[in-house]
Amino acid sequence: MAAEGTISQSGGLPGRYAAALYDLAAERRELDVVVDQMDGLGRLIDQSPPLRRLLSSPLVDVNQARNAANAVMTAQGFGKTVIDFVGVVANNRRLSILRTVVTAFSTLVATKRGVVTATVASAHALSDVQREQLRARLIEAGYGNVNIQESVDPTLLGGLVVRVGARLYDTSLKSRLQRLQYAMKGAA
Numbered sequence: 001m002a003a004e005g006t007i008s009q010s011g012g013l014p015g016r017y018a019a020a021l022y023d024l025a026a027e028r029r030e031l032d033v034v035v036d037q038m039d040g041l042g043r044l045i046d047q048s049p050p051l052r053r054l055l056s057s058p059l060v061d062v063n064q065a066r067n068a069a070n071a072v073m074t075a076q077g078f079g080k081t082v083i084d085f086v087g088v089v090a091n092n093r094r095l096s097i098l099r100t101v102v103t104a105f106s107t108l109v110a111t112k113r114g115v116v117t118a119t120v121a122s123a124h125a126l127s128d129v130q131r132e133q134l135r136a137r138l139i140e141a142g143y144g145n146v147n148i149q150e151s152v153d154p155t156l157l158g159g160l161v162v163r164v165g166a167r168l169y170d171t172s173l174k175s176r177l178q179r180l181q182y183a184m185k186g187a188a
Helices: 002-009 012-027 031-047 049-056 062-075 080-091 095-112 128-140 173-187
Strands: 115-122 145-152 160-164 167-170
Touching: 012 031, 012 080, 012 095, 031 049, 031 080, 031 095, 049 062, 049 095, 062 080, 080 095, 095 115, 115 128, 128 145, 128 160
Parallel strands: 115 145
Antiparallel strands: 115 160, 160 167
């Protein structure tokens, strides 16, 4: 049931594509390989502006877009299952949502494997030691298998803002200063 909630949160259509790929990969006993390749596909899309333009352009013919995506993926060493999956997405004229499908697939896999994602915003990039300390604290708090997604937000001034599911842990200096300001206004 949790997986269904995750699918609907990631958007109906991308979630359905992600679930179909997950089921196919599990049926073929290729799940670990497909998971790695879909992560690689996400990185490839993120790092390649020409590929993003290809995926988002409504002016490119479906056959040309499919063939171009196929050529890129073959050159990058992707397997048949992922290449065929992207071909189906292209044939259905849905290449514009491929990155969202990759994200939905990652979310579905994490849910199925019991991995909790913690999004962490900090004023400066976390060091390896800080990252491991944070992971240890989250495990102590009852979040067993934790995947940390980091971002840097200089406006925080210091500290962290950690979101795990619906829970928010805000220890940022910015937030503390705002609370102090409200408390001082109330005392006046």
